Amino acid sequence: MNQAxxxxxxxxYSILKNEGKPFFPYAVAKDSIMAAIxxxxxxxxxxxxxxxxxPKADPTTTTYVPxxxxxxxxxxxxxxxxxxxxxxxxxxxxxxxTICMILLFLLPFYDRSPERRIERRPxxxxxxxxxxxxxxYLTYSGANTGSPNSVDMxxxxxxxxxxxxxxxxxxxxxxxxGCLACHVIGSNGNNGPGPPxxxxxxxxxxxxxxxxxxxxxxxxxxxxxxxxxxxQKFQNLVGFxxxxx
Amino acid sequence: xxxxxxxxxxxxxxxxxxxxxxxxxxxxxxxxxAGITVVDWLDERTSLSPGLRWLLWRKVPRGINWAYxxxxxxxxxxxxxxxxxxxLAMYYRPDPAGGAYExxxxxNDDVFLGKFVHGMHKWGASVMxxxxxxxxxxxxxxxxYKYPRELTWIIGVTLLILTLMMGFTGYLLPFDQKAYWxxxxxxxxxxxxxxxxxxxxxxxxxxxxxxxxxxxxxxAIHMLLxxxxxxxxIGLHLYLVTKLGITAxxxxxxxxxxxxxLVQRTEA
Numbered sequence: 001m002n003q004a005x006x007x008x009x010x011x012x013y014s015i016l017k018n019e020g021k022p023f024f025p026y027a028v029a030k031d032s033i034m035a036a037i038x039x040x041x042x043x044x045x046x047x048x049x050x051x052x053x054x055p056k057a058d059p060t061t062t063t064y065v066p067x068x069x070x071x072x073x074x075x076x077x078x079x080x081x082x083x084x085x086x087x088x089x090x091x092x093x094x095x096x097x098t099i100c101m102i103l104l105f106l107l108p109f110y111d112r113s114p115e116r117r118i119e120r121r122p123x124x125x126x127x128x129x130x131x132x133x134x135x136x137y138l139t140y141s142g143a144n145t146g147s148p149n150s151v152d153m154x155x156x157x158x159x160x161x162x163x164x165x166x167x168x169x170x171x172x173x174x175x176x177x178g179c180l181a182c183h184v185i186g187s188n189g190n191n192g193p194g195p196p197x198x199x200x201x202x203x204x205x206x207x208x209x210x211x212x213x214x215x216x217x218x219x220x221x222x223x224x225x226x227x228x229x230x231x232q233k234f235q236n237l238v239g240f241x242x243x244x245x
Numbered sequence: 246x247x248x249x250x251x252x253x254x255x256x257x258x259x260x261x262x263x264x265x266x267x268x269x270x271x272x273x274x275x276x277x278x279a280g281i282t283v284v285d286w287l288d289e290r291t292s293l294s295p296g297l298r299w300l301l302w303r304k305v306p307r308g309i310n311w312a313y314x315x316x317x318x319x320x321x322x323x324x325x326x327x328x329x330x331x332x333l334a335m336y337y338r339p340d341p342a343g344g345a346y347e348x349x350x351x352x353n354d355d356v357f358l359g360k361f362v363h364g365m366h367k368w369g370a371s372v373m374x375x376x377x378x379x380x381x382x383x384x385x386x387x388x389x390y391k392y393p394r395e396l397t398w399i400i401g402v403t404l405l406i407l408t409l410m411m412g413f414t415g416y417l418l419p420f421d422q423k424a425y426w427x428x429x430x431x432x433x434x435x436x437x438x439x440x441x442x443x444x445x446x447x448x449x450x451x452x453x454x455x456x457x458x459x460x461x462x463x464x465a466i467h468m469l470l471x472x473x474x475x476x477x478x479i480g481l482h483l484y485l486v487t488k489l490g491i492t493a494x495x496x497x498x499x500x501x502x503x504x505x506x507l508v509q510r511t512e513a
Contacts, residue, residue, distance in 0.1 A: 001391070009392065013492075016306035016307060016497060016499060017305070017306045017490050020306040020493075022305075023303050023304070023305050026305070027305050030313075030314050031317040034314035034318045034321075035321040038321050038322055042365050042368055043365060045371075046365040046368050047364070051363040051366075053349055055421060055422045056343070056346045057421055057422055057426075059455070064422050065426075066423075066426035066430040067423060069416055069427075070371065072412070072431075098439060105402050111390075114392075116387065116391060116492075117495045118495070128382075
């Protein structure tokens with residue numbers, strides 16, 4: 001805005017302000033109604049959803065899935081998507097948000113046109129729509145991301161009903177046992193230190209899988225106790241792994 | 246028309262002058278007069294009334310709609326957070342060895358209305374975040390951040406970031422699994438940041454690892470450092486809003502016939 005535009009704005013604004021009403025009581029009345037709505041919504045949310053405590057913090061667990069509050073889901077989602085490209089991880093989680101923050105701070109300094117009506121500011125309007133859409137999409141997909149401790153893979157179509165049942169039950173055991181901390185299965189899990197298990201059934205027969213689970217190579221923990229205490233779970237686990245082909 | 250003097254009352258109807266020794270009712274002030282006296286006493290010493298008049302009896306431009314209440318609604322949500330936070334702080338212990346979790350359990354299970362106040366604080370945070378984003382959206386769409394209100398915008402963005410930081414630091418305090426691991430991951434993300442990232446993470450954790458003093462550090466940041474900054478910046482934000490005036494909706498047209506009120510201009 002140049003000096004003439006600034007003076008025009010101030011002149012027009014002072015006319016509009018002069019034609020307006022006093023802040024008290026007119027604007028204060030609206031603000032008070034809004035404040036009442038806000039406090040009722042907060043109380044309603046508190047009564048409806050409460051504030052349950054989860055299990056006590058345990059720094060020694062390794063399988064707990066961290067989840068932020070919903071308004072950080074977008075950041076969480078960026079991190080998750082970029083996790084598999086280590087070069088981009090700091091770029092995605094801190095670089096992009098930092099740049100967005102700086103752009104937000106400096107907005108009045110690079111958007112210097114005197115136009116204020118949004119329908120005549122196409123760049124601002126499209127930037128706003130893009131930002132809202134991106135935030136909404138990232139928040140939505142961040143909220144719906146499955147736990148990294150579960151296998152998203154669907155049972156192959158050519159299995160019998162009994163095999164499908166084993167597949168589903170075994171996938172659950174894999175999730176509970178924390179296998180995905182070191183192995184990749186389909187689109188889930190970490191690549192290493194263990195080998196990928198996506199096609200393990202085509203490489204090892206079920207008996208070899210079972211003996212590897214009981215007598216593994218370090219640092220993998222042994223599943224001997226699982227085989228002794230709940231043989232059904234162990235059978236499901238072996239069955240699931242041998243069906244990965 | 247000049248008024249004629251009232252005719253003199255007959256002697257029996259005239260009020261009697263107080264007799265010496267009677268109770269002197271004439272010196273007792275009415276409640277209204279007493280109030281005025283108190284206000285005058287305060288004003289004589291503080292000279293606050295011009296400031297209040299400046300704040301409350303300023304004009305807002307015509308065409309103001311409900312979207313303009315979002316800023317004050319955010320302020321109100323912050324006040325609600327402050328009040329519920331004070332009550333939670335009366336029972337909370339920032340002790341990572343189990344005391345923090347136990348004190349939250351005590352608030353939820355045993356304190357009168359404890360769970361309700363805890364819930365209000367928890368959900369109030371979400372409501373405040375939603376309101377602050379809506380308020381920012383209104384300011385953006387109305388072009389209200391443009392001249393002469395650039396500084397108000399910058400302070401507002403700072404308030405937005407501080408509010409998100411309140412959400413982040415408050416999330417750890419219940420010290421359950423969710424709180425703990427989300428904070429570990431959050432601080433780790435922070436350490437990947439450019440230039441100040443590692444230092445900021447060390448500051449948050451009180452050292453290179455998540456340790457015994459991390460929780461009390463988060464607690465101090467959550468209830469002393471950031472709220473202090475937020476209150477100061479809200480004050481500045483409101484001062485600028487009052488000084489510069491609330492923007493008119495951009496579609497409101499100025500009547501070409503009317504002239505600006507020059508007295509108002511020089512005063513503001």
